[in-house]
Amino acid sequence: MTFVALIIAGAPKKYTLTLTSLGFMLLPIGWQFLKEYQKKRLLVFLNPALDPLGAGYNVIQSRIAVGSGGLFGKGFLQGLQSKLRFLPEPHTDFIFSVYAEEFGFLGAILLLALFSILFWKIIEAGLRCKDTRGKVLVACLATWIWFQVIESIGMSMGLLPVTGLPLPFLSYGGSSLLAVFIAMALIMSVYLSTVKDYE
Template sequence: MGEKRFSIKEIFAYGDKVLIISVLALFVLGVLSIYSAEMGVGRKASGFAMRQLVWGLISLVVFFVVIKVGYRRLINWAYFIYWVFSVGSLLIVLLTGLTVKGAQSWLNLGLLRFQPSEAGKIGLALVMAKHFCRYPPENLSRFIGGLILAGISTLLVFIQPDLGSSIVYGLMILIALVVAGAPKRYVLTLTGLAFVLLPVGWQFLKEYQKKRLLVFINPALDPLGAGYNVIQSRIAVGSGGLLGKGFLHGLQSKLRFLPEPHTDFIFSVYAEEFGFLGSLIVLVLFCVVFWRIINAGLRCKDKRGKVLVASLAAWIWFQVVESIGMSMGLLPITGLPLPFLSYGGSSLLAVSVAIALVMSVYLSTMKDYE
């Protein structure tokens, strides 16, 4: 099936403007928060905000390239993208990757570092959209076959070990199976089996990962160690009050009490400075993003597009809920970035590709409404 190549002018004219504006607003708030997070006592910002702007420009270019190529063409190349780029890069990182925060999940590319698990989410979404629609998981053999195919990348991420990303992969697979038409009894059995195997998975976790889960239940268990992050993040969010302390006036990040303020706990920085009302604006923007993503999937008549959009939505939704939840002490710390706000080129680039794919699906439906 042919697919129209949209010009940049047509993308702006016919694309989902509400989605674009919401994403851009979140990105701007993220850059401001990253800049503030790096304004420590007696020192100037170290340049993370400027680097994020550069990554934003790169992501913008990639965004338009992906839309020009189109989601259908990328799905046609899905097996190649998945095996060569996703699985291949995950294997390379296990052999030669850099270890950061206890996980061997980064590749050193000279001037920059790259996290394959972020790009791997794109490859996973594409291959599921193609495989689950070519071989619908309506019987047990196809269900298990698709599960094994998608589970390979998930296992490689878990081995790094990156618990947070492996959960994202697992949720993407589950949602894709549901949308692809997998029988409820298979999905429920898979979900139940995952819960039954939790004690087994606990044995494979690193010590620091176990501590993260334990201090979620009781931060006072290790207040100067694993529980320190949770306690300081709660203080930051709570001290913001209704209106916040004002831009660049948050004390938790400025006095270096808040760890990883520009990445893992960017929402804590934002909440302290912009308060409850400012945080509500971010939550509304994310709700609008989800609404527009789901709307694109519902409009699409191509089942591959529906599976693709559903898995991408599951990824972004979980990371938003998890990142904000852990900042407030409501969920365990996993180290997952907050989409569009947290500093990180790999994360921003991957989520920009995801939004581009959603936009491509949206644009493909335009002829049905004109």
């Protein structure tokens, strides 16, 4: 989000490139501070078969759930992976796997389309704003929401490491939902102030 904020705020390119380079250079040092289970998650992300009954179990079961949905899915509340408890944390971390199993490929495409429309509308609100602070706020919130969507869906399909990030608006959890609604309220506030400026 810092990178996005710097770009939107109009910071010189040399600062953003320096910060990005510094971030990449600190990755090996950051690896040393990770806990053992975090290191395992990253290694298992590359190859879940390394620990199929341990750290890789979640990813394997999640992939099975997504793949078994087929084109049209098994139907609402008919997913076997979550029903038979093969899939861990089906209502929070792996809600997309449950959704894809029950509503299939077409349902997953529809969900991605809805998230894309939401993202575009948020960006549109930011682009209309004349105030730099409003633009930065909207851009950061859009990045935060979109990152959660990409990470949650990516980890469900085994494309990204398992982090436990919720899928906005779908994952069970009051604090996550409250945070997303506060973010949406801030975006609406920026949008409404822009509309008033046009009037």
